Amino acid sequence: MTQIQITNTxxxxxxxxxxxxxxxxxxxxxxEMIDIFEKKISDLS
Numbered sequence: 001m002t003q004i005q006i007t008n009t010x011x012x013x014x015x016x017x018x019x020x021x022x023x024x025x026x027x028x029x030x031x032e033m034i035d036i037f038e039k040k041i042s043d044l045s
Contacts, residue, residue, distance in 0.1 A: 014030060014033055
């Protein structure tokens with residue numbers, strides 16, 4: 001499984017896109033976006 005690290009800048013952008021004020025590791029929208037990122041990374045490999 002590919003692991004990614006997300007910078008604070010990226011998390012701020014995700015918060016703006018998702019329309020949420022605080023990001024928690026278990027947030028559904030955040031996890032969905034991370035799944036998309038991980039899939040794109042694995043597709044590139």
